[in-house]
Amino acid sequence: MAAADRFDEVLALLRAHGGRVTAPRRAILRALIDHADHPTAEQLTADVQVRHPETHESTVYRFLDDLERLGVIDHVHLGHGPAVYHFADDTHHHLVCEACGLVVEVPDRALEGFRRRLRSDFDFEMEPRHFAVPGRCRACSESAKVSSG
Amino acid sequence: MAAADRFDEVLALLRAHGGRVTAPRRAILRALIDHADHPTAEQLTADVQVRHPETHESTVYRFLDDLERLGVIDHVHLGHGPAVYHFADDTHHHLVCEACGLVVEVPDRALEGFRRRLRSDFDFEMEPRHFAVPGRCRACSESAKVSSG
DNA sequence: TTCGATGCAAATAGTTTGCATTCTA
């Protein structure tokens, strides 16, 4: 979806649900769209404050909550520290290296086998959308082997 | 391992590393051993305070950190909310239902296939020891289907 | 008798909430 389309579409959805379109909200949505990667609430606030310094972090949190309730965005916990936000239609999961923080995005279908296994063996429907899958990237798992062995 | 053995073994390990065995530490370790499931620091503190009301939560956190550094225990984040603690030799992972909070323990070997997949396709060594794998238990995923479809 | 452990208070990070005010629809 083109950025301009998304911008207008989200605002229309917001209005359709009785929400109001304000200057802070436009700026927050713009910041979300402009971020290629996964911003935190703090990063979004900083972006918005470049042009609108009076915008408060609680406003950002509140609007992010609203967007999440509308199904526009999701938030993910990558580990300790702040949550990150991304558009919900961009369906993927996150592998996070606990040593260096590297985030690897994996498509949903890469989980199918494991999901089936957990479903049949443990009656559990895996959905790691909200928390990342932790581990080590190649580089960090190899340097760990060297230093410990 | 028998509980008494573990108790003495941990205290010996602690001493061997220059640590001191104190009344609060005995009580915290006892509480850890007596908990069949996965207690939080707050629950352990409450347990200890039954007999030693002056014990402070920060003492519990500090001792849990020490035990973790010694490799005796691990802490896991099951989701939002406080971390839970368990003995490190009891190697397993956690599936957590985000709807009802149910925790399913899975043996490490149940992850082998998925781990291999992530290793070969994404150069990533999955190690979900420190954060649980989120999803829905059977009951919650079925009631979700009913109410939304 | 030294230095590690404790109790307590205060700091911290991330996020949420109460409330008077502002502004969209």
Add this chain to the structure above:
DNA sequence: TAGAATGCAAACTATTTGCATCGAA
């Protein structure tokens, strides 16, 4: 002009830290 959104301050949860005191080895 009603009611949603905002700014700000304050609360909140989980955890960590500084520091004087205490006590194990």
